[in-house]
Amino acid sequence: MTSITDPQQGSFRLSMLINDTRYRSYTFQAIAFVVLALCIGFVVNNLFTNLAAQGLDISFDFLGVPAGYDINQRLIEYTSQSTNLRATMVGILNTLLVAVLACATATVFGVLAGVLRLSNNWLVSKLMAFYVEIFRNIPVLIWILIIYGIMTISLPGARPYLGENPDREMLFGMFAFTNRGVNAPAPVFDPLGWVVLAIFVLSVVGMFLYRRYAKQLLYKTGRLLPMGWPSVLIVFVPAILAFFVLGQPITLDIPDTMANRFNIKGGFQIGAPLIAIWFALSIYTGAFIAENVRAGIQAVSKGQTEAAAALGIRPGRIMSLVVLPQALRVIIPPLISNYLNITKNSSLAILVGYADVTATLGGITLNQTGRAIECVLLLMLFYLVISLLISGLINIYNNAIKLKER
Amino acid sequence: MSDTHNRSVAFVRTTEAPSLPPPSNAAGPFKWLKDNLFATPANSLLTIIAILVIYAVVTGTFPWMFNGVWNSSSLAGCREVLDGTTGACFAVLVERWNQLLFGFQYPTELYWRPGLAFVLLFVAAAPVLFFDLPRKLLIFTAVYPFLAFWLIWGGSITAPLLAMAGVAAGYFFYQRFVASSFALGFFGAIVVALLVWKIGGAILPGSEIAEGAMRSVPSRDLGGFLLNMMFGVTCVSLSLPLGIALALGRQSSMPLIKFICVIFIEFIRGVPLITLLFVANVMLGYFFPPGSGVDLFLRVVIMITMFSAAYIAEVIRGGLAALPKGQYEAADSLGLDYAQAMRLIILPQALKISIPGIVNVAVGLFKDTTLVSVISMFDLIGMIRGPILASTEWSGVYWELFGFAAVLFFVVCYGISQYSQWLERRLATDHR
Numbered sequence: 001m002t003s004i005t006d007p008q009q010g011s012f013r014l015s016m017l018i019n020d021t022r023y024r025s026y027t028f029q030a031i032a033f034v035v036l037a038l039c040i041g042f043v044v045n046n047l048f049t050n051l052a053a054q055g056l057d058i059s060f061d062f063l064g065v066p067a068g069y070d071i072n073q074r075l076i077e078y079t080s081q082s083t084n085l086r087a088t089m090v091g092i093l094n095t096l097l098v099a100v101l102a103c104a105t106a107t108v109f110g111v112l113a114g115v116l117r118l119s120n121n122w123l124v125s126k127l128m129a130f131y132v133e134i135f136r137n138i139p140v141l142i143w144i145l146i147i148y149g150i151m152t153i154s155l156p157g158a159r160p161y162l163g164e165n166p167d168r169e170m171l172f173g174m175f176a177f178t179n180r181g182v183n184a185p186a187p188v189f190d191p192l193g194w195v196v197l198a199i200f201v202l203s204v205v206g207m208f209l210y211r212r213y214a215k216q217l218l219y220k221t222g223r224l225l226p227m228g229w230p231s232v233l234i235v236f237v238p239a240i241l242a243f244f245v246l247g248q249p250i251t252l253d254i255p256d257t258m259a260n261r262f263n264i265k266g267g268f269q270i271g272a273p274l275i276a277i278w279f280a281l282s283i284y285t286g287a288f289i290a291e292n293v294r295a296g297i298q299a300v301s302k303g304q305t306e307a308a309a310a311l312g313i314r315p316g317r318i319m320s321l322v323v324l325p326q327a328l329r330v331i332i333p334p335l336i337s338n339y340l341n342i343t344k345n346s347s348l349a350i351l352v353g354y355a356d357v358t359a360t361l362g363g364i365t366l367n368q369t370g371r372a373i374e375c376v377l378l379l380m381l382f383y384l385v386i387s388l389l390i391s392g393l394i395n396i397y398n399n400a401i402k403l404k405e406r
Numbered sequence: 407m408s409d410t411h412n413r414s415v416a417f418v419r420t421t422e423a424p425s426l427p428p429p430s431n432a433a434g435p436f437k438w439l440k441d442n443l444f445a446t447p448a449n450s451l452l453t454i455i456a457i458l459v460i461y462a463v464v465t466g467t468f469p470w471m472f473n474g475v476w477n478s479s480s481l482a483g484c485r486e487v488l489d490g491t492t493g494a495c496f497a498v499l500v501e502r503w504n505q506l507l508f509g510f511q512y513p514t515e516l517y518w519r520p521g522l523a524f525v526l527l528f529v530a531a532a533p534v535l536f537f538d539l540p541r542k543l544l545i546f547t548a549v550y551p552f553l554a555f556w557l558i559w560g561g562s563i564t565a566p567l568l569a570m571a572g573v574a575a576g577y578f579f580y581q582r583f584v585a586s587s588f589a590l591g592f593f594g595a596i597v598v599a600l601l602v603w604k605i606g607g608a609i610l611p612g613s614e615i616a617e618g619a620m621r622s623v624p625s626r627d628l629g630g631f632l633l634n635m636m637f638g639v640t641c642v643s644l645s646l647p648l649g650i651a652l653a654l655g656r657q658s659s660m661p662l663i664k665f666i667c668v669i670f671i672e673f674i675r676g677v678p679l680i681t682l683l684f685v686a687n688v689m690l691g692y693f694f695p696p697g698s699g700v701d702l703f704l705r706v707v708i709m710i711t712m713f714s715a716a717y718i719a720e721v722i723r724g725g726l727a728a729l730p731k732g733q734y735e736a737a738d739s740l741g742l743d744y745a746q747a748m749r750l751i752i753l754p755q756a757l758k759i760s761i762p763g764i765v766n767v768a769v770g771l772f773k774d775t776t777l778v779s780v781i782s783m784f785d786l787i788g789m790i791r792g793p794i795l796a797s798t799e800w801s802g803v804y805w806e807l808f809g810f811a812a813v814l815f816f817v818v819c820y821g822i823s824q825y826s827q828w829l830e831r832r833l834a835t836d837h838r
Contacts, residue, residue: 029662036666043693050692121449122442123456137819138812139773141787146812149804344678350780362684372688379684380677387676 062369063088069364071355073271084365091360092382098278098356099343105282106342107335110289117294128290135287140345143284148276148352155179176255182275183255186268192249200239207234273354277346285342289335296331297323329401333394340390344383357382470494474806480799498803499810502794506810509629509784510793516560516623520632523557526550527639535825551643558636561622564610572602588745625703629784631814637785638772641710645771646764648711649718650757654748656719657726667719674716679774682709687781706778714771721763725756758833765826769819776815786811 017027051057063085070080075093078086117128135143161176176183189197214225243250253268300323308322309315347358358379366375430436444450473493475484477500484495499506508517530550533543552566576599584591615621628636655667674682686705694700729752737747757764779788790807794800 025660029660032660032663032666046695047692050696053696116452119449119452120442120445121452121456124452127456127459133820134816137769137773137816137823139776139787139815141773141776141779142808142812142815145787145791146805146808149808153804347678347680348777348780350680358678358680362681366684366688372684373692376681376684376689380681383678383681384673384676388672391676 058373059371060374062365062371062374065369067365068368071360073274073355084361084369087365088357088361088378091355091357094354095343095346095349095356095358098274098281098346098349098354099339101278102281102285102342102346103339105278106285106289106338109282109286110335110338111293113286113290114293114297117290118297132287132290135284136291140280140284141348141351144277144280144348144351147280147283148272151181151272151276152179179272181269181271184268184270185252185254188251188253190249190251192246196239196242196246196250199242200235203235203238207231210234271354273349273352276352277349277354281342281345285338285345288341289338292331292334292338293327296327296329299330300326332397332401336390336394336397340387343386343390347383476500481802482799484803494806495803496806498794498800498806502800505630505789505794506786507630508632509627509789511627511629511784512623512632513621513627516619516621519557519560523554524632524635526553526557527635535829556620558628558632559623559625560620561615562611563620568603568606568610571606572599575599575602588743588749625701628703630789631786633778633783633785634772634775637707637710637775637778638768640707641714641775642768642771644707644711645713645715645718648715650722650753652715652719653722653726656723671716671719674713675720679710679713679777680780682713683777683781685709702781702783706781706783710771710775713774714767717767717770718764721760721767722756724763725758725760726752728759729756761833762826762830765822765829769822772819772822773815786814 017023064083066081067084067087068080069087071078071087071090073094074090075097076086076090078090113128113131117125117132119125119128155177157179161178175185187193210230211227214227218224304322304326305318308318313321346356347362349356350359350363353359361375361382362379366372369375427433431440443453469492471494473488473491474496475487475493476496478484478487478495478497479501481495481498484493484497488495504514504517508520512520527550529543530547533539533541533547549570552570555569556563556566576595579598580591580595582591583594652667652671655663656671658664658667683706686709687702690705690709691700733751733755734747737751742750776785776787778785779791782788782792784792790811794807795802795804
């Protein structure tokens with residue numbers, strides 16, 4: 001017979017802190033804590049010694065002081081007399097604007113390239129492989145500069161568009177591409193115009209309600225209502241009717257080339273820096289998304305498609321009901337982390353003079369006030385909050401689509 | 407048998423008929439074209455669009471590229487030679503070649519030093535990248551960092567020798583004691599190395615040399631593609647051990663260690679590299695003791711290393727998580743302690759799984775080294791945007807320069823990713 005000998009109880013010796021696995025982890029953690037505390041203490045002590053030596057202090061008062069510089073591209077009211085805080089807000093909104101725009105277009109590019117890369121067409125799939133390799137292997141910074149170069153060097157100034165007999169015609173008579181940016185028509189809403197817009201939004205909601213109702217009816221009774229053309233009808237007919245009944249209350253403010261001799265007036269101007277950073281980020285990240293999409297579609301095993309076909313499901317439905325739901329499970333998490341990358345890479349906008357938060361808070365404000373530590377800390381805090389929000393989103397999504405094992 | 411045939415039918419073929427060639431649309435190039443380019447109307451449309459795109463790109467760039475001028479002293483000279491025709495002005499690459507590679511402040515007569523260091527990099531990297539080479543070459547790999555430091559920065563040879571002596575002393579201490587206890591060997595080695603450096607630093611004279619072939623070059627004189635390579639190689643090699651430590655820390659059962667690692671990793675991954683470079687540029691100096699004078703190059707190396715370590719840690723964590731639990735349990739059941747189990751069982755397998763991810767991070771990091779141009783360091787992009795485009799001779803030569811930078815980065819990054827795919831095939835030990 002063997003008997004299990006219990007470890008000796010009681011009598012605690014100092015050597016057990018190292019040798020006994022029950023206590024060893026506490027020893028290590030205590031050591032780690034002390035070392036960490038010493039490091040932080042050392043660094044903070046250095047910081048205050050250095051600051052005191054240069055007669056500086058840490059203070060966030062500069063945020064309330066007038067910024068004293070202008071920002072061209074802005075979404076909210078701002079003058080050079082506004083505070084640094086206001087300038088930061090302008091920057092934050094600009095960052096979010098370019099991030100949202102680039103996420104949308106990058107998804108389009110990526111999905112298109114990823115699907116086409118799997119195409120049976122040899123030439124197209126090779127072309128897409130070429131696109132992906134070229135864009136993935138060259139720094140985004142170079143792409144931003146190249147596209148900014150195309151915008152500002154290759155495009156003409158405003159001059160050729162101006163006057164009675166312009167050298168260049170505007171595209172569709174509405175869009176002017178100059179080295180300062182793109183002039184596009186801007187919609188102008190009369191009070192009644194807002195009604196039309198509201199009707200349009202309501203009809204979109206109505207379309208979704210209709211589709212939900214049709215689906216429920218299908219599951220409950222097996223009766224299949226048509227989905228395609230009624231959806232189109234519901235979305236567009238009421239809005240178009242309202243538009244004409246109310247007397248065309250929405251008009252377009254078309255860029256005016258006759259207004260003066262120096263520049264195009266009116267319309268909606270998108271600056272060259274915004275377009276450069278937007279396009280560069282979307283085409284660069286699109287290459288990464290294309291790879292994700294390809295991997296996602298390839299991850300769905302062929303047996304799934306064949307099984308669905310054996311059940312007699314039509315090819316279009318196989319895609320939407322069998323392949324896509326499974327592929328999306330693989331595609332979406334890396335897609336969202338690519339969105340995060342876009343948001344972080346949008347900080348490179350400082351290179352082309354787009355006033356994002358890095359350029360306002362981390363650039364001009366930092367240089368003018370000399371508050372380096374405060375500005376950089378605030379900047380990091382902003383990006384940290386954004387990325388924590390986005391990774392929270394990934395986690396929620398992952399939990400929602402997790403295979404439910406019963 | 408043949409008799410019956412002779413009687414029943416008039417003619418019977420007794421030999422096999424030669425097979426006809428397949429119809430022209432079922433084999434050969436036509437079939438290939440039909441299957442791969444014109445299978446359906448939609449497919450044909452795609453093919454035509456693709457051909458149009460290729461045609462537009464080729465006609466747009468080829469005359470410009472092949473009509474390029476390679477010999478001229480300024481953009482005006484290029485325009486004279488071109489005489490109104492389309493053509494690139496590649497002369498800028500010839501004339502500013504050294505500046506693009508080494509920056510504009512590195513002493514001209516010393517270009518051979520970084521050049522030699524660059525060539526030796528391949529010798530040093532070869533035994534790490536290809537296992538078939540003789541293992542003896544690893545000795546050179548171990549010496550290379552010190553040699554490269556000496557070649558690039560110059561100065562007296564005592565400084566790199568001292569650094570090497572410290573590392574060697576630490577290594578021998580580790581070898582001697584690792585069998586009895588990993589912790590003793592590891593931390594003891596660090597202490598020994600620090601002791602050697604401290605004592606040696608006190609005894610030996612300063613290492614500055616003012617003139618001669620090995621004269622000192624300050625960090626601020628480094629530039630060009632050299633700077634990108636240095637940041638890339640240094641930071642990836644430094645961040646690998648740090649990343650492993652962080653990944654193990656994040657997997658640790660000790661809550662405090664895990665907490666520290668999670669905070670570090672998530673913080674670094676949550677902010678863009680450019681803000682970390684701002685930290686290096688304007689903030690990190692405050693964190694060192696007064697008068698320590700840590701230069702910008704070192705500060706940037708610290709921040710980029712931390713940045714890539716966080717990403718590598720996440721990759722390795724994936725590798726650790728992908729290992730079957732049986733491996734951990736098998737190591738435990740053999741009676742190995744934590745350090746042994748990790749060193750001998752877990753990490754070799756986890757790192758192998760992580761190789762593609764690590765290479766991805768390395769490629770991304772190498773591309774991101776161009777960001778240092780934002781904090782006004784003169785790397786390849788900084789050189790182009792700064793001294794070259796601002797010079798009177800070459801202002802306006804935009805596409806040639808950025809095209810060159812793009813090609814350079816493409817070659818390196820594509821090469822690395824091809825290597826990683828080769829390595830993956832090479833290391834695939836599962837039998838499929």
